[in-house]
Amino acid sequence: MxxxxxxxxxxxxxxxxxxxxxxxxxxxxxxxxxxxxxxxxxxxxxxxxxxxxxxxxxxxxxxELPLQYKIARQAEAKKAIARAVAELIEPGESVGLNGGTTTTEVARELGRSERLRKAEAPGVTIVTNALNIAYELSVREHVKIVVTGGVPRRQSYELVGPLVGATLSEFSLDTAVLGVDGLSAAFGATTVHEGEAEVSRRIGASSRRVIVAADATKIGRATFARICPLADIDVLVTDQPVAPEIAAEFATVGVQIVVAASA
Missing domain, CATH: 1.10.10.10 (Winged helix-like DNA-binding domain superfamily/Winged helix DNA-binding domain)
Incomplete structure (x- = not known):
């Protein structure tokens, strides 16, 4: 070790x-x-x-732990989730990504995707407030990167503040992929920082489809700041089957659940 x-x-x-x-x-x-x-x-x-x-x-x-110390948590689960999310993205789509370890893995999968690479340029357009995601994807020829304005948080490398909203108001995105710290029927999608919650909410509101990428440890719990109610989410991609009672609550508001296959 x-x-x-x-x-x-x-x-x-x-x-x-x-x-x-x-x-x-x-x-x-x-x-x-x-x-x-x-x-x-x-x-x-x-x-x-x-x-x-x-x-x-x-x-x-x-x-809140800094991002670099969260990487080991549920690492294989997040990679499996990222693969499943990448399969839901079609060539030519515009995709909004917030920051976090799960969405970072999603970004890596999109960057490695041969299916997107073979599409007409750009294979995918990524709009993100996460500096680390923008940095990693900037070398991918089939990925067009758009970075929002804002002030970076040291904990997460995410840009927050009114400049983010000003940028996102100019875009109409196909899909938002949001990492969260909690997802429950009562409180919807939540995170620990109110500034990041506001940015994630704006990314979702700018998109025609909202995908939440969350491992099983996030399901059924709520954290400090609300991103959006459950009814605003179209798809949940997770790594384990969801408890029947929770799945029923999600189905009631039309959330599709996708369980990622392990490698």
């Missing part, structure tokens, strides 16, 4: 539990307590956790 992988896992434990001890981490990861101390010190120096005697605590209940 590399140090980056350990740091990912340590941050997940701290985020989920609020506080952890060196002994807990050592047992969970199967590494020495000396290694755990070094990792905790590294994370504390980066102001990602608060170091305590014998362990560490999170920075607060609303703390």
């Amino acid at each position: 590399t140090q980056q992988q350990r740091l990912n896992l340590v941050l997940e434990l701290v985020s989920e539990r609020g506080s952890v001890s060196i002994t807990d981490i050592s047992e969970q990861l199967g590494v020495s307590t000396a290694t755990v101390r070094r990792d905790l010190n590294t994370l504390a120096e980066q102001r990602l956790v608060t170091r305590t005697h014998g362990g560490a605590t999170s920075l607060g209940s609303g703390y």
Whole structure:
């Protein structure tokens, strides 16, 4: 296990539990307590956790992990979801993408797609507020990239603010692919930051079809900021079958559920 992988896992434990001890981490990861101390010190120096005697605590209940530390979470599930989403995109479409680890995987699949590559240029037009997605796709000849204006958030590389809305108001998109932090019948699609929720809502409102790409850990939960009600979503692409009672609630408002096949 590399140090980056350990740091990912340590941050997940701290985020989920609020506080952890060196002994807990050592047992969970199967590494020495000396290694755990070094990792905790590294994370504390980066102001990602608060170091305590014998362990560490999170920075607060609303703390959001930076994007680079989320990559290990549900990695295979997100790749499977990305493949399924890419199959729903037709050559020549304009696609709005918000930021996040799942939509980053979707962007990579669109960038690798031979089906889109063989289409007349551009194979696909991507409109995004995510700087990392724009950077990765800028080398793909069959992808036309349009980046919104706005001010970047360090946590997620997403541009937020009124300039994003001003850009999106000028476009009519075929499909929005939205990553979320929660999806429930009661609250619809949600995320942890109100600025990102506003941008995602505008991307969806600018599109004729809205696809939510969310792994099973996001289904049935709600987070702080609402993106849109469930009725505004056309398709959910996820990695596991949805519980029957939740699936029934989604079907009532016309949400199609696509379960991605594993590799």
